[in-house]
Amino acid sequence: MPKRTDIHSVLIIGAGPIVIGQACEFDYSGTQACKALKEEGYRVILVNSNPATIMTDPEFADHTYIEPITPECVEKIIAREMAELKRLGVQGKLVLLPTLGGQTALNTAMALHRNGALERHGVEMIGANARAIERGEDRQIFKDLMIKIGLDVPISGTAHNVEEARAVAERIGRFPLIIRPAYTLGGTGGGIAYNREEFEEIAKRGLELSPVSEVLVEESLLGWKEYEMEVMRDRADNCVIICSIENFDPMGVHTGDSITVAPIQTLTDKEYQIMRDASFAVIREIGVETGGSNIQFAVNPDNGRLVIIEMNPRVSRSSALASKATGFPIAKIAAKLAVGYLLDEIRNDITRETPASFEPTIDYVVTKVPRFAFEKFPQADPTLNTQMKSVGEAMAIGRTFKESLQKCLRSLEIGRSGLGGDGKPWRIGAEVYGDRDILPRDVITRKLSVPNAERIFFIRHALRAGLTIDEIFTLTKIDRWFLTQMKEIVDFEEVLAGTKN
């Protein structure tokens, strides 16, 4: 199927200001989409209030609105542009592409759908329709659909007030419990409750922060292994996996705050294929007709139980990472699929030979490590949980996990040149230890059992202090394969130190 000729103008909503959970990855995806759609001859209209973006450079769109991204303001833009099309005597349609500007764009588009503005102005949503967005974003509907197609999900329930939340907690029957507010960015307002008091506090906060006053109360999957799949689908129902991503940090830490590795390292091919099939089943059932989605899974390391955590029916932070990790430009392809192309009709720019329907293959290991800024917020709690707190990330590529991890740690701009052994002292609270000092066990244990920004370095400290892989696993639930890899680095550090005269 060739591209749609009934479309004249495409309105792209950007992500607005950089906030935690929504950073410049949406400039990257939006810029790609603008370029791709212009290339196809469409008139591109863009709204984004963030002047520091490349996408708001005047040459990337025909009309660039540096205006607030609110439903009211976007409707004014639609009205102005519809009048313009009329004035120009254009026959084609104005359509809205809401899947490239993160949660901000999706929420704004959904608000315009709900208040009838899109219908009033005759504007169609492309990329994902309102029904698919609702099915993907509403946690209860999503879970019901997953159960319908035979996939497992965490035991949970939604609540619209504290009483309902209490009832769900009662039904699940044990702490800890996870609370996730609906329609918030990067899990704002969510958390993990270990007792009743915490539960009430987090549930209340979550209800207040959710624009639809809804929270999901869920059984805890703390310590489970976490995975992500980047999937794309076209109008002819072709599906491809662009990239598989494994979280080094188990469940309980927001994906944006986790160290992640691509491709998946610790699953057998059979397990991977089960996850791949499940990903296709999810995108089909939710009904994302064209474009990219991100699907998150958790696996119980004790018995292999696989559950679906959530899906983003849009280009996400992970899509940017997957694009950089594989070389496959997800946002660009998503924009082309949205205007009617099929995956097999789009050429891969890199090989110029294979079509976009070829699943990328990678022969290296990619590691991403988040960058935090807790030094700027000394009064706040530095524990990592389901609410994202990192402000950026570095990525590195190597032929092995070891090479890519050390490259990534020295990319972080925190004064470290790798996992350790670089001469820089370690500051822990008011204590300062030398780079090669053996740290006290109680300090190490504390820093391993509670997720925090420095945990990766404390695995080195633990190994040097003589903790076994099993002991570290018990404290962190980080897969033994990763710990064994790190042990090789730490052991070799001793070999190098041994050559010092």
Add this chain to the structure above:
Amino acid sequence: MNKDLLAKAKSLGFSDRQIAHLTGRTEDDIRAERKKLGLVPSYRLVDTCAAEFEAYTPYYYSTYDRGDDEIRPSGKRKVMILGGGPNRIGQGIEFDYCCVHAAFALKEDGFETLMVNSNPETVSTDYDTSDKLFFEPLTLEDVLHIYEREQCWGAIAQFGGQTPLNLALGLQKNGVNIIGTSPQSIEIAEDRKLFAAMLRKLNIPQPPNGLATNEAEALEAAHKLGYPVLVRPSFVLGGRAMQIVYSDAELTHYMRFAVEASPERPVLVDKFLEDATEVDVDCIADVGQFSKPGQGTIVMGGVLEHIEYAGVHSGDAAMVLPPHTLSPKVIGTIREYTHAMAQELKVIGLMNVQYAVKGETVYVLEVNPRASRTVPFVSKAIGVPLAKLAAKVMAGKTLAELGFTEEIWTKYWAVKESVFPFNRFHGQDILLSPEMRSTGEVMGLDADLGIAYAKSQMAANAPLPLGGRVFISVSDAHKHEVAEVARQFAELGFELISTSGTATVLEKAGLKVQRLFKLTEGRPNALDLLKNREIQLVINTPAGQTPRADEIRIRTTAIYTGTPIMTTLSGARAAALGIAALKKSGYEVKPVQAYH
């Protein structure tokens, strides 16, 4: 050193610095030894197909597994652009924007562009942006390898923020041609003593200041200058550990716990100018290309006036372009100083200057001969891509050739507002300070200043209310001005609510105020009203040097309930202006293409 051992270390990802420390040598020794042994990384392609098909987009990573090297030689003149690395507060998308523009500009001028960066979120690491992309750490070791392997003609270190700038001198020592303003000029701007000497020579005032390498020296400097003083470490971006200090006790605490001072890294102690207006200038110049002074061009791209008074980091402050209160005389002085410093520092490319204006006196706070955080904002506001022009100037073009020799003074207003992550860090006080904490920014554009400000607030997700109740509680220092601000809100139809101190002041000024309990006095108090959404706007300025616990609770509750809050009276005045404009005429939207 044993070759096998070294090869194994490199394949496990050890950096030269780690190896050097572990084996008791220097990083330079390890590099020299490796090169002698031929132990350098090979570069592989990221090609989507595990080398099954030929790849046409040159996107590389380095590895020490001893295999093929896939770099393709080319005869073109190559310029390397050093990116900013991972985003953090103080160094974000603005610098990536500048790097992307450098790549576009130099491609246009026929260079082969090489981008080096480690941040997967960016446009700079899109394989389409530059001719070759190297997804690599920004360290001396990794960057030098690429430079040498590709035999580059030059490198741009002034666009990626502090990360590449910190590498510039080391790279230059190792034979890298850093194009644009020389690293020596950058050092003059960063080194307090050299900088003060330059200002004395040019007869430009700066706030009285001193240096301290320990606690005793800091106290001595502060006594000489008189409190309040602004203290900060040298060589940082984003105002890390920057603080306004009002007493010996605070200063002692700062020196003991907040910084590591040393003779190499002294702490800067400046007299803090209270109630001064801060101004940021981004200028572009090519004067460093010419041997004689007076040749070449210097143009102020944008002059931005801060809405908050001095003391708020320029990355956090709201700003207005063009300035809305400065006199022509002050602007003339700013232009004169900017030109004099650009000339003296032999700038080739961009330079940012921060000024403080008190009365008609203009003080220089800081000069940075490199791309600044405000470059994209200014470029969008005036419709001229400053970073792109600067890259071309750095590679040899003159501003006259590029046709940019005149300042642009817009007839509309552009307001920059910052966005903060306080909702992620519960319990953290939200007061603005010299330490930058915002993650992002928005722009409000309009022919009317009030509307431009109102749009910036809407875009920052804190839309101004058009009516309802405004809760006002200000410090004693601000009580003499509060009545005038409160009156504006009363005239706009708002009900005023205050606690005892502020309420008395407002009543004396003849305003009708609803009195509210202080948190410690009883209920209902401000927290109850905020939670019930019975307050639509909060104006709360800090009581003193150390904010009181109840104030912090009011401010954090405002954030958590999504109630707009102004923590400065200048912010409150701007809000009143915005609300008045919105009530009068509403707002319209217009594409930027229609502005320029």
